[in-house]
Amino acid sequence: MKRLTTYLSGQSITQRVLRGSAISGMGYFLSQGIRLASNLILTRLLFPDAFGLMALVTMFVLGVVMMTDVGLTPSIMQSKRGDDPKFLNTAWSVKMLLHAFYFVVICLLAYPAAQFYDAPQLVELMPAVGLSLLIGGLVSPNIEHAMRHIQLGRVTMIDLASQAASVGAMVLFALLTRSIWALVFGQFIAAGVKAVLTRYYLQGPASRFAWDKSAVQELIHFGKWITLSSACGFVLSQGDKAVLGKYLSLEQLGVYNIGFFLASFPMALAENITGRTIIPVYRDSPPYESPQNFRTVRRMRMGLSAVVMSMIAVMALGGPWIINLLYDMRYEGAGPIVSLIACAQIPVVLGMTYPQAALAAGDSRSPSLLTMLRAGVQIAAFLTGAELGGLTGAIIGQMLAGWLLHLFIIRIAVQHRVWDPLHDAMFAVLGLLLTVAGMSHMIWAG
Incomplete structure (x- = not known):
């Protein structure tokens, strides 16, 4: 000690x-x-x-x-x-x-x-x-x-x-x-x-x-x-509510918001930590400058991803149970929402520090263009999924879009010489297994 x-x-x-x-x-x-x-x-x-x-x-x-x-x-x-x-x-x-x-x-x-x-x-x-x-x-x-x-x-x-x-x-x-x-x-x-x-x-x-x-x-x-990135970030973070607010009652939107609050906890924690610590890491210890720097950054990312993925697993597998334990009957519909949103956030874990590496290098353009692309693809996937399968289809659409968009995140990582293929491969496999388990558990329970 x-x-x-x-x-x-x-x-x-x-x-x-x-x-x-x-x-x-x-x-x-x-x-x-x-x-x-x-x-x-x-x-x-x-x-x-x-x-x-x-x-x-x-x-x-x-x-x-x-x-x-x-x-x-x-x-x-x-x-x-x-x-x-x-x-x-x-x-x-x-x-x-x-x-x-x-x-x-x-x-x-x-x-x-x-x-x-x-x-x-x-x-x-x-x-x-x-x-x-x-x-x-x-x-x-x-x-x-x-x-x-x-x-x-x-x-x-x-x-x-x-x-x-x-x-x-x-x-x-x-x-x-x-x-x-x-x-x-x-x-x-x-x-x-x-x-x-x-x-x-x-x-x-x-x-x-x-x-x-x-x-x-x-x-x-x-x-x-950053202005462009933040504007597109708004579409990513609030686009679902902008759409659902028009088609759901205020009561249904309130139930959805409760489910979103619980399911978004793991990624919100990750963003809180990376937003406060990762830019100085990439600024002062660029992974491409030495093997020691690369190992240091890899250890940090492995630890952070493991913690976040563990919390997502709890939400994905236990969403309905958590809602039933904590809330009264008025909010029971939030249970499946928790599980679905948790699974949809899994692909985001893989590349959550790469945009900070670009910012640390003074490149605000690449993360901004990435956010713009994510906003367009994910809101399109959300609307398409909603048309085909309601709220469930909308969230699944966002999940599929997240896996596709990771390819573009890798491009930024390669451009700034910070890509760690071992980390991404390990957590991609783990994430896919967790998604299958979470979706299967939700179907079996409901």
Whole structure:
């Protein structure tokens, strides 16, 4: 134990990544534990249509944010000027302007959205949630600075503190009002707590308005492809809800959203870890520079993929049982959804770090074009599957698209000399076996 503690406290890239991954992983598990606990409480205090409405609000808010995302976080993490206070404060100033823009656009979209989805409450809900984005614009750039150096202890504590405060506020408000506004109130609390803590709890230069022309040019040059990637990422992450929101009732959409929440946990954990640790790894230890670097990256990817695949196996094989254990009869239809979505995420595991390798090399174009391709192929597969086989067919369509798209991810990996065929082959075989087992179990159970 002493040797392990000493090893994890070191400052080599491997030690920092292991420490950062451990902190991010534990933080994410705690975060999801808090979220699950609040979810179990709130599903008993509020009706499914409240979660359907919030799924639509979240879809529009994320759409506005992601369609105009300029990639400030990866820009700071990969830039040679990422430690320069002038660069950090310029990035913060750009972020504040963007968040003000988000609020205006969300307000303008509220009425058309309410008309399109026949949900009048969106007229009030969307501007209210958009207001929390104004508060979120005050979050200090010191959080990105800490992530740049894989100093994730305080970052994780801030995330957990803001989430815990938000959940406490939502549960209390829901107990008092039994209203969907409890979910909105939690957004305000989360944004406010995070803004205060990042400003006064994290070390770094004081946040103040700055406008360095060369910094803005660098942010725009790197971020122009991130904007395209993020816009397509919105289609990937929210396209299902955009389609289903038109054809399902709010109650059915709420049930689907509960299933999606549970099934997406493994990949969300993986994205949380890779987003905070992998870019510095590829930046400081490119696998093509030495056999030692290649072995280091392979060990990290093998360990991460094994953990994520194990969690996906639990969701794929035990989805209906988990739903029956945790939720009441109003949400029993979410069980098969959990199993299907878990299986659909298996091909994504194989290449989940390759786009970060491109970003670490300063190439934002390749990941962006990949995301654009994924958005087009997967939404087409989703719509085709839905036409042929309803919701089940739609999710299976996305799964098949994921396996096809891995070929294009390999192309990026080869281009940047980071492809690991042994890793991909091992987990492809394991993933296919798990998919067969998960689908067979679901058919047998239902």
